[in-house]
Amino acid sequence: MKDNSHKRHMAKAITWRIIGTLDTIILSWVISGNPWIGLKIGISEVATKMILYYIHERLWFKINIPSSNKRHVLKTISWRTVGSLDTFILAWIISGNPITGIKIGTAEVLTKMIFYYLHERLWYLFDYGLEKNYRIKR
Template identity: 60%
Template sequence: MNDISYRRHLAKTITWRLVGTADTILLSWIITGNPFVGIQLGIAEVTTKSILYYIHERIWYKINLTSKGVKLSSKKRHVLKTITWRVIGTLDTVLLAWFISGSTVAALQIGTAEVVTKMLLYYMHERVWYKINFGLANRKNR
């Protein structure tokens, strides 16, 4: 991978974390009625999700999934990786929301809402980045 592609991945990571954190802050504020719960959750989430995401990436880098000796296709692997990350990410949000808000109901509501909003926002984020050539030296506009 060349140097410019690393910049692309870093830029995608940062923009997604900003979008994802803003989503969590807004959902938490709406559900709890307290903007400070949203802000505290957003700040905590940046740290925990960064650590958890790194661990998740390292695990997926090291595992070799096969079915009866046949390696899984990249699409199946990406689906499994996406599902495992969403489970980890949502559990992280629910636990943080419970700790910060003190309410299991609010924490579960935030986590449930987040599953839907994060999938929609992530899809839109990917579509925007699909159109951007930054970090893709050999690609022309699609």
């Protein structure tokens, strides 16, 4: 059978990036007090996060943990670690201030974990890009 999981992971990466970028722009703007810094950080993350998210999805696809809340929580924590580190580095470089980078990276931990968990739960409801009955096997 043909493996369409790449389509699924690309679609998930795109939908998550839209949500994540909007969250980053707003948080970065509020924390830095500068809408342009927020916009620059958010736009910069589009490329880095899409690549990192796709790799993260591929790795988790190969991990044999049955689909459950436990899997979604573990996946949320691992993604947030990667994502926050990326945000911290980009915010530091763009703002020129490591403290601003730390504040933005730390602030988004909570918001992004909540949004990511909800994103995972919603995607779990759809079989797009999966072989028939794959969800039951996971």
